[in-house]
Amino acid sequence: MTARAPVGWSTAKLGDVTLKALKCDPVSTGRRRVRYVDIGQLEGPTSDLSDAPAVDSQMAPSRCRQVLEGGDTLYSTVRPYLRKIAFVQQALDGEFASTGYCVLRPAREIHPRFLYYFTLSKQFEDQVLPLQKGVSYPAVLDREVRAQRIWYPGLREQRRIVELLEDHLGTLARAEEHLFAVLQRLEVLERSVHQLALRGELVPDDLSEGTGRDLLAGAASLDPATLEERSWPTPSAWTWSRIGDLFTVSVGTTPSRGEGTLWNGGVPWVSSGEVAFNRIKTTRETIAPAAVSGSKRLHPPGTVMLAMIGEGKTRGQTAILDIEAAHNQNCASIRVSETRILPEYVFAFFKERYLETRRGSSGGNQPALNKGRIQGIPIPVPPLGTQRLIVEELDRFATSYSYLRNSCRTSLGRVHSLRKALLTAAFEGKLAGRHTDNEAIEERAEALGAKENSQP
The missing domain is CATH 3.90.220.20 (DNA methylase specificity domains)
Known part of the structure; x- marks a missing residue:
């Protein structure tokens, strides 16, 4: 079902409310080296892209052609389902990006961060992903990305939505960071327990069987x-x-x-x-x-x-x-x-x-x-008796370890669902900055989770 813009919001093709980046050979800048954002640099959504590897202008790849400005959104047209999307900070102003990105530079009526978050939303994803072509490297065209719809309220309301989004997303990011830290500590613990076992320090020796x-x-x-x-x-x-x-x-x-x-x-x-x-x-x-x-x-x-x-x-x-x-x-x-x-x-x-x-x-x-x-x-x-004790102790540990690890992974899945639900609610015009926001987000998270679980 096609998503609808909230009542009172404007609707436009993305290309009508964004500007295209200048394209040029890095050599023409007169600079010996430039910084270059390649497709491979991004591993997923990046809300603060402020650095990139330096390359020699003379040796720069042929795809190193798009000149960046702070406030741009980079949208990878190659394998867009990987969501290699980034918000460019001022530190990369005048640097370069691969032509594999659609560089979206907002016009005056669009807040730069509002645009970035919209490209992360399910509403935008549902428009772009069906357009992918190719098997090994499915891709979309720059013009196809720009032909998709965006809807937006006035700038003041956009700023308010961005503030609410960043507050909620920041909380989710911190929760995600803590969960990953717990998983890392569990890996360290698992390794340590196995090392103790194989050094004879986890259980006493049992010589009853030799x-x-x-x-x-x-x-x-x-x-x-x-x-x-x-x-x-x-x-x-x-x-x-x-x-x-x-x-x-x-x-x-x-x-x-x-x-x-x-x-x-x-x-x-x-x-x-x-x-x-x-x-x-x-x-x-x-x-x-x-x-x-x-x-x-x-x-x-x-x-x-x-x-x-x-x-x-x-x-x-x-x-x-x-x-x-x-x-x-x-x-x-x-x-x-x-x-x-x-x-x-x-x-x-x-x-x-x-x-x-x-x-x-x-x-x-x-x-x-x-x-x-x-x-x-x-x-x-x-000794054989010691082996039996080691195996029993490791089995007990594995039960507890698996429970904690699975709990963390379930919680990470919940964070993922809440993040998608939050973005969906924002571009349905449902973020009011009140306690009712939580109900709207929870409702969408449950719907998204049920849909993802039903897919093979």
Whole structure:
């Protein structure tokens, strides 16, 4: 349904109440270097864009052509659903932006911040997003953005709406910041608890089922003091060995997609994306028994899976098989269940390794893995009784951690809904600066939340 302007507000095409930015080659400015806002600089809505990387005028990209003024709104025409929208501060006056942005410079009848907030609203989004074209990089044209409607009251009322919006949005931003801080502290706590567990400092040793050395079954014992790889001191009843000396490590395969008879045959088949710090009870795809060349390709319950290759956070994640399954070449299977060592303990070891690596690497990228590297990883081996205590304690912690994390994520979703509802109410003319505002915002937040939850 097309949104309607509030009674008494003016309506116009965006292009009729905004000015276009001057376009020129940075070289023509006579400046050796200019600052340039590329599409990649923005990660989402930015209400205070006051800095950008400097580039050499002679070497500036061909898209570095639009001259900025303080008070402009930048609207990315590439993948507009990512909402790369920014309000330009005076510090970037005379600097440059990519031609991938639609630069909206308000005419006198439009308050600059009112324009910025309108481009963030659902009313504007609903006009622009249906115009996207393309598959890999859906985009809209500059002229299509300018052809969309904007509605607005007089300048005095616009200023009042902006003040109310910024007051409410500021409160939501602070709440969001606190929630993200809590999530970060939870990550630190999770990493610390796992480190304590693997150093023998979380639970007392239980020697009722022997020592760690009794679990080696002929595997070589290592002195951690002599290792070049990451290691640490452990209690005397513990020992160290390598993954490949303790367990059978295998890498899977992917049957030919061109051979239809090799797929949908009932044998669970794990892909690296399904290895996500979980227990695997079912898989998205199955393969035919003929695609599994022998028992070495079909792994029993209790096998620990490790994602070797994957985008973003996938690589280095681990899981435990609760079913018999095969897997693709992007995963390694570690047959822990063939030994007395607990799969849950090995799972905890790889999780600690993942958390520590994420802490120390930019963007959370994990080191590249292959079968040989996995086999060579040193692992501390506690007594079996101690492993049981460690697993029980980590399970108790995980229950509390998951509850708190999910609560934070639910609250962040609530902040997101309230922000959208607030903007929607503002451009319906429903922000009066009274207690009734909260009722209008809550009503729209519930409607938005229900609509988003109903979408597949």
